[in-house]
Amino acid sequence: MSCLRGHVGPWTLADVLALPEDPAQRVELVGGQLMMSPAHGLPHQRASHRLHNLLDQAAESAGVDVEVFEAINIIVPDGLLIPGLVLVDAAAAEQATVAVPAHDVLLVVEIASPSTRVTDRKLKPSLYAAAGIRHYWRIELDPAPRLLAGDLHAGASGVPAQRSVRPCRRRSSSPGPSGSPGRRSATGGPCRRSRSGRSRIPDAEYAYAQHRSHIAAHRRRPHAPHR
Structure with a gap:
């Protein structure tokens, strides 16, 4: 992105929002400095797509006015x-x-990749907490997929309280390859497995239950008039 090289001084929110879209990289703003990461690979996009669908289904089933978006701009006190x-x-x-204020956000989800693992684990939880966003989920794809559901208001010393969720914990009555009860995903179908035998998708049942709890909290929360 050649327009970045001629910039002088700290970056502002207006500067970043005025940048042209670049599908090859993601540009965020923290404390006047740009934070750039490359476009995500197929495993990241696969996990994002599947969880997006699950959350959409949960919102539609509950009949509440929320929307699920992928990779949109969120305005926080330290930038974007x-x-x-x-x-x-x-x-x-x-x-x-082009952007949504943090006070209108109910849940953020980050899918850790090699280029963002440190920021997703250490930097972003504190930035989201400072912005008043309570619920933070992180999906770790390596060494085996798992979902960590964090309550950013419940942790001590700024560290979010998290629950690690392992995929496909429910068993069905149909026999597995060795005659034992087969493991199935929460959506009712068989778990998708990697070569190591582990499930490749986050636990849908837990994601659905967590999403319903966010919806209930959203119903109780008083809404300020939008400007």
């Missing part, structure tokens, strides 16, 4: 972040153009 997935109040999303 682009989570992997975001659950947003639908009324706020309808009025937004």
Whole structure:
């Protein structure tokens, strides 16, 4: 992105939002400095797509006004972040153009990749907590996929309280390859397995239950009028 080289001084939110879109990299803003990461690979996109569908289904089933977005601009006190997935109040999303304020965000999800692993684990949770976003999920793909659901308001010393969720814990009555009960995903189908025999998708049942709890909290939360 050649327009970055001629910039002088700290970057502002207006500067970043004025940049042309670049599908080859993601540009975020923290403390006046740009934070850039390359486009994500297929495993990241596969996990994002599947979780997006699960959250959409949960919202539709519950009949609440929320929307799920992938990789949108979120305005936080320290600048601008682009989570992997975001659950947003639908009324706020309808009025937004290029960015959504953090106070309209109910949940952020990051999918850790080699280029973002440190920021997703250490930097971003504190930035989201400072912005008032309570619920932070992180999906780790290596060495085996797992979902960590964090409550950013419950941790001590700024460290989020997290629950590690291993995939496909429910068993079905149908026999597996060796005659033992077969393991199935929460959506009812067989678990998708990697060569190591582990499931390749996050636990859908837990994601669905967590999403329903966010929806219930959203119903109870008073809404400030949108400007």
